[in-house]
Amino acid sequence: MKFGYSDTCLDHETGVRHPESPDRLRAIRRGLADAHSVEYVEADPSERERIRAAHDGEYIDSIETFCDSGGGNWDADTVVSEGTWEAALASAGLAEWAAEAALSGSDGRQTPFSIGRPPGHHAEEDDAMGFCFFNNVAIAAQSVIDSGEADRVAIFDWDVHHGNGTQDIFYDQGNVFYASIHEDGLYPGTGDVEETGTGAGEGTTMNLPFAPGTTTAAYLAALSEVIGPAVEAFDPDLFLISAGFDPHEHDPISRMRVSTEGFGCLAAAVREIADDADAALGFVLEGGYGLDTLSDSVRKVHEVFDGYQPIEPDEPVSEGARDVIDAVKTEEFPGL
Template sequence: MKFGYSEVCLAHDTGKRHPENPDRLRAIRRALTRKHGVEYVEASPATEAEVTAVHDAGYVEEFREFCESGGGNWDPDTVAVEESWDAALESAGLAKWAAKAALAGEDSRSTPFALGRPPGHHAVEDDAMGFCFFNNAAVAAQAVIDDGDAERVVIIDWDVHHGNGTQDIFYGDGDVFYVSIHEDGLYPGTGEIEESGESDGVGTTLNAPLPAGAGDPEYRAVFDDLITPAILDFDPDLVLVSAGFDAHRHDPISRMRVSTEGYGMLTARVRAMADEAGAALGFVLEGGYGLDTLSDGVAMVHEVFDGMDPVVPDEEVNEEVRDLIVDVRDSHPVFETD
């Protein structure tokens, strides 16, 4: 794979005790040194115009001034320093690079993966939250639409937390389909089945809130029975994966049971779905807070594009998740004609 990376993102210093810290990127780089075919690419930072295409200009200016004054705690979880402004623009720029590179034909062993931080999927139009300041995947999706590179974009968010920011930004937009598979009841408490879009975006939000303890078989079933058919129906030009690795069974801040091999299985399914749709494919880093599980997860995504064929789980799907799949198919607009 081609990995977008910049040392600028390391300067966003949240402190040694904060789970979202520069060691996350360092751990990923160490893991990838042991893998074949890894290439790193630098990207230009996002412009303010690209950021304000999805964020309120007043909020963007407030964040800039906050950083210029030395930063601090934006909220109890979300920390900035003076360098966080540049890091946030760089992280959004890396996501835009991944989208642009994918649409330019980078695929197979050159599939792009943006390794930026701070992450982005909790950042709403006019506020930062959940470690996120600019919504990287949203900036990327809107940029390629505004530039005429794509007409329809899908964002698949497999981070364990619901990407409330991405959902909110595109909730009334029919050009971007947001899909989230996440742990039910976890921060930020959004992402219910009933949240399926409004106005021009009716039917272009799909949430699968899984119960704590769901693992590889449950994720496989949701991808096969809900996500893949919904995305194929949408017929996107680009699929961006908001790739968090905190649903791993050993991540310190979730209760899910996805294995490292399970992330390989999800990667293979996303790749097959994008191929069937004739869509470009790129990845954007979100969460993941155990350094070993995070770095192993990113390395597993790379290994799938380097030729690995991951094991597909054949265990029975838990009954609660089977019922969830039925409920979504019975209520979501995209399945009304099934």
């Protein structure tokens, strides 16, 4: 894979006890050190006008001012340092690069994966939260639409937390489809099955809140039975993955049970969906807070695009997950 990376993203300092630390990127780089077909690309930082595609101008100014003043706690979870502004611009720029590279034809072993930080999917139009300042994947999606490089974009978020910011930014738009699998009841508490969009965006949001302990099998069933058919019906030009690795069974801040091999299976599944929809495919890093599980899982995704065939789990879909999938299929998206 081609990995978008910038040392500038290490300058966002969160403190020694914060789970979203620069060590996350260092761990990924170490995990890929001896992998085949790895290429790193440093993209230009995002421009303010591109960020305004997803965020309120006064909010953008307030983030810059807060960083210039030395930072502090934006909220209880979201820490700002003097280097956060430049890191956030770099992270958004890397996500834009991933979208543009995918649309320019980078696929197969050249499939783009942006490994910027801070992450983005919790960032709302006018507020930072959940470790996120600028919504990287939303900026990338809206930017390629605004530039005419894509008419329609689909986003699948497999982070353990619901991407409330991404959902809200596109909730009333008809040209971006957003789907999320996340742990039910976990921060930020959004992402109910009934949340499907409004106005022009009605039917362009799909949520599958799974119970703690849900395994890889349920994720794969959701992809094959509802998310894949919905993406194919939406007919996007670009399919972006908000790739959070905190659903891992050994991640320190979640209770889901996706294995390292399972992330390989997810990568293979989204690649198949993109192929079926004839859509370009790109990845944007979100969460993942166990350094070993994060690096191992990113490497597994890379290996899939380097020719590895992941082994699907021989396990049943849990009854609770089956109920959620069936509710999406029969109540919210009966046409699938």
